[in-house]
Amino acid sequence: xxxxxxxxxxxxxRRKPIVLALGQAQKGRVQLQALQHFETLxxxxxxxxxxxxxxGGFDLPFxxxxxxxxxxxxxxxxxxxxxxxxxxxxxxxxxxxxxxxxARPVGxxxxxxxxxRPAGSSPSMKWVNPPVAYxxxxxxxxxxxxxxxxxxxxxxxxxRVAVEAYPGLLAREVLGQRSYKSDDKTKQTPxxxxxxxxxxxxxxxxxxxxxxxxxxxxxxxxxLADDASGDALDATLCLMQAAWAQQQHAAGHPQYGLPPFxxxxxxxxxx
Numbered sequence: 354x355x356x357x358x359x360x361x362x363x364x365x366x367r368r369k370p371i372v373l374a375l376g377q378a379q380k381g382r383v384q385l386q387a388l389q390h391f392e393t394l395x396x397x398x399x400x401x402x403x404x405x406x407x408x409g410g411f412d413l414p415f416x417x418x419x420x421x422x423x424x425x426x427x428x429x430x431x432x433x434x435x436x437x438x439x440x441x442x443x444x445x446x447x448x449x450x451x452x453x454x455x456a457r458p459v460g461x462x463x464x465x466x467x468x469x470r471p472a473g474s475s476p477s478m479k480w481v482n483p484p485v486a487y488x489x490x491x492x493x494x495x496x497x498x499x500x501x502x503x504x505x506x507x508x509x510x511x512x513r514v515a516v517e518a519y520p521g522l523l524a525r526e527v528l529g530q531r532s533y534k535s536d537d538k539t540k541q542t543p544x545x546x547x548x549x550x551x552x553x554x555x556x557x558x559x560x561x562x563x564x565x566x567x568x569x570x571x572x573x574x575x576x577l578a579d580d581a582s583g584d585a586l587d588a589t590l591c592l593m594q595a596a597w598a599q600q601q602h603a604a605g606h607p608q609y610g611l612p613p614f615x616x617x618x619x620x621x622x623x624x
Contacts, residue, residue: 354599356383357409358518358592360584363484363491369536371397374588378565378596385569385592388576388585394491401499401513408602408609410518410595411496412587413488414477415506416619418464421478425449431506431617432497439494443487447480467615472624474519504608506619516598516609516622520590523623526562527555534583541581549578549586556593563597563623594622 358374365371370390377384391397416431417438428434438446454462463476480486502509504516524533533548535541553574556567567589569577577586601610614620 355405355407356592356595356599357407358588358590358595359409359411359413360520360588360591361411361413361488361492363413363487365392365394365397367392369582369584372584372588374585374592376592376596378599381559381564382566382568383593383596385567385573385589388573388588394495398495398498401495401501404512406512408514408595408599409501409516410591410593410598410622411492411515412518412520412591413492414466414474414485414619415489415493415496415503415517416466416615416617417477417489418466419615419617421450421453421464422617424453424464429617431619434617435493435497438490439497441490443480443490446486446490450478450480450486453478466618468618468620468624472519472522472621473525474521474621505611505614505616514598514609516595516611517619518591518594519621519624520587520594522621523556523561523563523590523593524552527552527560534581534586536582538581545581546578549580549583552586553577556589561593563593565593565596565600567593598622 356376356378360372362369362371370392373389374385375387422429422434427437463478465476469476475485477489478486496515500509501513501515502511528548531548533545533552559566577589598609611620
């Protein structure tokens with residue numbers, strides 16, 4: 354079974370592609386085998402739709418907060434809600450979300466999913482810094498169109514299984530609040546390089562909640578450390594979360610280790 358970790362971009366390009374970490378797991382060891390890049394959403398969607406056997410962890414939200422959906426009067430079942438959301442232009446999404454926030458008190462502008470706080474993730478309705486609402490808008494339609502299986506959300510091809518991942522969950526476990534990446538070249542500092550190396554060391558030793566050890570060639574380890582944007586490392590963190598989901602599934606746990614969750618909102622694996 355192939356394992357996939359995906360660092361997603363809602364507007365991929367040559368400068369900022371979608372990055373996949375490809376690997377396999379056996380006996381608590383996760384072998385990173387290759388990194389793959391996609392510069393367009395079309396190319397990525399075509400890759401997703403190909404017949405294959407994989408479990409993938411994808412760094413994008415798979416759902417919106419129930420409170421937001423109910424307030425806006427959108428469909429409260431996941432598939433109709435995602436179809437409605439995908440049909441909206443981004444300008445309309447931004448306006449409706451901004452109006453929602455404007456009516457709420459300071460300190461509580463955004464609605465949150467139940468998974469956001471235990472995972473430490475940004476609310477999936479956030480449209481700037483980071484624009485995760487647009488990541489959902491770009492990515493979930495590709496997963497739906499490809500017919501992949503989304504545990505707890507939408508049944509699909511059981512040979513291609515996608516779970517929502519979040520690299521920050523693992524990174525913070527090792528580094529706390531220290532930053533390890535930046536797209537801004539002026540902020541790609543020696544301190545962030547050291548943080549990436551420390552994070553990779555912890556993954557190699559298996560010093561995270563997952564209890565899994567990362568294994569890779571010296572060349573791939575060097576590429577992860579040297580990528581100052583952190584995209585390749587984030588894809589690898591998602592790969593580790595996908596490996597945990599596979600391990601849980603092999604042990605007979607329902608829904609790839611995901612707990613019972615709101616089937617409108619979704620849940621971040623390992624949170």
